[in-house]
Amino acid sequence: MPKSREPLSTRRVLQAALALADSGGTDSLSMRHLGRELGVEAMSLYRHVANKEAVLDGIVDLVVDEIDLPGDDSDWKAAMRRRGETAHRVLTRHPWAPALLMSRTNTGPAMLRYIDFTLGVLRGAGFSWRLADYAWNTMDSYVYGFTLRRLNFPIAAADYADTAAAYEYLLAGGRYPHMAELTRQVAEGHHPGDPDITFGLDLILDGLEHLRDREAAP
Amino acid sequence: MPKSREPLSTRRVLQAALALADSGGTDSLSMRHLGRELGVEAMSLYRHVANKEAVLDGIVDLVVDEIDLPGDDSDWKAAMRRRGETAHRVLTRHPWAPALLMSRTNTGPAMLRYIDFTLGVLRGAGFSWRLADYAWNTMDSYVYGFTLRRLNFPIAAADYADTAAAYEYLLAGGRYPHMAELTRQVAEGHHPGDPDITFGLDLILDGLEHLRDREAAP
DNA sequence: CACCCTTGCTTACGTCGTAAGCTTACACTG
DNA sequence: CAGTGTAAGCTTACGACGTAAGCAAGGGTG
Structure with a gap:
């Protein structure tokens, strides 16, 4: 871990945020976590980014x-x-x-x-x-x-056909006849699904x- | 006067959650707020609902x-x-x-x-x-x-044509010529937009x- | 040298979901 | 009737969260 940090910048913050979101989804994208990732306290981020909304807008545009x-x-x-x-x-x-x-x-x-x-x-x-x-x-x-x-x-x-069977319990009882049949069609390979x-x-x-x-x- | 509450139930909790979401969006739908709305502490809700995820699933299905x-x-x-x-x-x-x-x-x-x-x-x-x-x-x-x-x-x-003009600053500078022209078409009433x-x-x-x-x- | 301006840090507040355990009230037994 | 079990709701607490307010330290400028 290189401890010598180069200074923050909006770009660097957004790129780290993007990486964080990619690795753990939106849930793991908190200002505290983001700061930790950059070797910095959460509040320091606010020098380069208005608030969390701005971070979200920023990474969406990066995508x-x-x-x-x-x-x-x-x-x-x-x-x-x-x-x-x-x-x-x-x-x-x-x-x-x-x-x-x-x-x-x-x-x-x-x-x-x-x-x-x-x-x-x-x-x-x-x-x-x-x-x-x-x-x-x-x-x-x-x-x-x-x-x-x-x-x-x-x-x-990939394993649609295999896994579909696991959901079959939902369709038991004849309440959803068409869905049950569709699932069967997929399971038997008649339809890629x-x-x-x-x-x-x-x-x-x-x-x-x-x-x-x-x-x-x- | 202690208001005589009828007992909670999964149905009552979900209906209150739906009303809460309708009135203030997902942000205002917290377990604490939901409890308050039902005259009950937040933790009491967990007798009738597994967790917040279940509440969300429930109100989506209600919709x-x-x-x-x-x-x-x-x-x-x-x-x-x-x-x-x-x-x-x-x-x-x-x-x-x-x-x-x-x-x-x-x-x-x-x-x-x-x-x-x-x-x-x-x-x-x-x-x-x-x-x-x-x-x-x-x-x-x-x-x-x-x-x-x-x-x-x-x-x-309703006021697309009026408000579109407010966004015109984004399109200034000729960077987005087609969007600018489209906005003009809408503003001038040639296209409902x-x-x-x-x-x-x-x-x-x-x-x-x-x-x-x-x-x-x- | 004194100044300020940028950058990052510290502390704190009010919010959140929920784990763990407690209390109360009522439906049954015997 | 006393005694007991059980369900419903309450209390407290923990570790998150976003961010407001103010502080500290360094570097560039006069």
Whole structure:
């Protein structure tokens, strides 16, 4: 442990906070813990950060900044699909992030850049302002919603079939016949049972394309 | 005068917790506050409730139970649309609920009933198990995601156009040209700027119908 | 040298969830 | 009736939490 500390800074605090959240989730991200990690008392952090809210806003924007924007892609659908997949992958790397991302107003620079890029792609593909706005909102509602639900799904993707059986007691008694049957289908391998984000992503993108074309030629 | 309290019960505790969350959000829902509301010490609650997690699980399921299931509806699309709209409306009545609903495993009876019903509708409409499973997951990811984002959107729907101007400072400097232009479009009334859940709902439902038909006749 | 300004530290307050043990009140026995 | 068991609620306490208020120490500037 190198005891010679370099001075704190907002950046250093946020990066440590991000690392802390990654290693132990939002629960382990307390100002005291964060200070300890930086070799400093909790109150010292307040010289570089307004309060804990600011820390949360900061690390969320750090995560959003990890979402690479696709390069110049002439195919808007491919670009949008890639955008959604990348966001999903990044958010999955930081499992604590989606809940924060969705439940607070985020106006950090990375988020603004991200939205602006998206609007640009859609406008370039001929979407009206109205449709482009609805389009990205629909996409993001789905992508974030899917990711957050996925992260909290009690069964890991790998051993879905195995673990599903453990939940069968809930379905005993015939109160939930369809769920019971669905579980059986998964357990017997007739249905992977492992939802993939691309299913809804392509569904939405195809629908958006259709709406754009209909809008263009009424 | 010692107020003659009726005895506590799990139901009474959960109902009080629900009321508390509705009136002041999740922040004001502490075991101490909840006890005070019931005229009881915090620790007394633990006779009827395992811990705070159980309280949270309980009130989430109470909310889900408020989501009326559409009656026998021969039109699966109408039923599903109604289902989504109702869920959105109920969750909007309890603004603290979506975050909890999405970020914890919910296996309460109301939730199971709700999912089972949905699977029944889709199966009745000719969806395969696989497609039915993907379908409701896509729907719910969108509905919950949309609702949660919406609730945290800083601008109320009513005065979107007015308030949008207040955020213009963020967009100054030309760093986010598309967002700036979009804001202008809204401010000038060319685009309502107020996303409605039915946009994405219908988009997804139309897409699902298409997939079902394609699956039936390969 | 005196000055102040930045940085980090100390102490303290009111909050939280909940473990452990205690008291009270009532329903049964015999 | 006394005696006992049990459930419901109470008391106290512990170790967290975010952060307000004020202090100390070092370095750069005049």
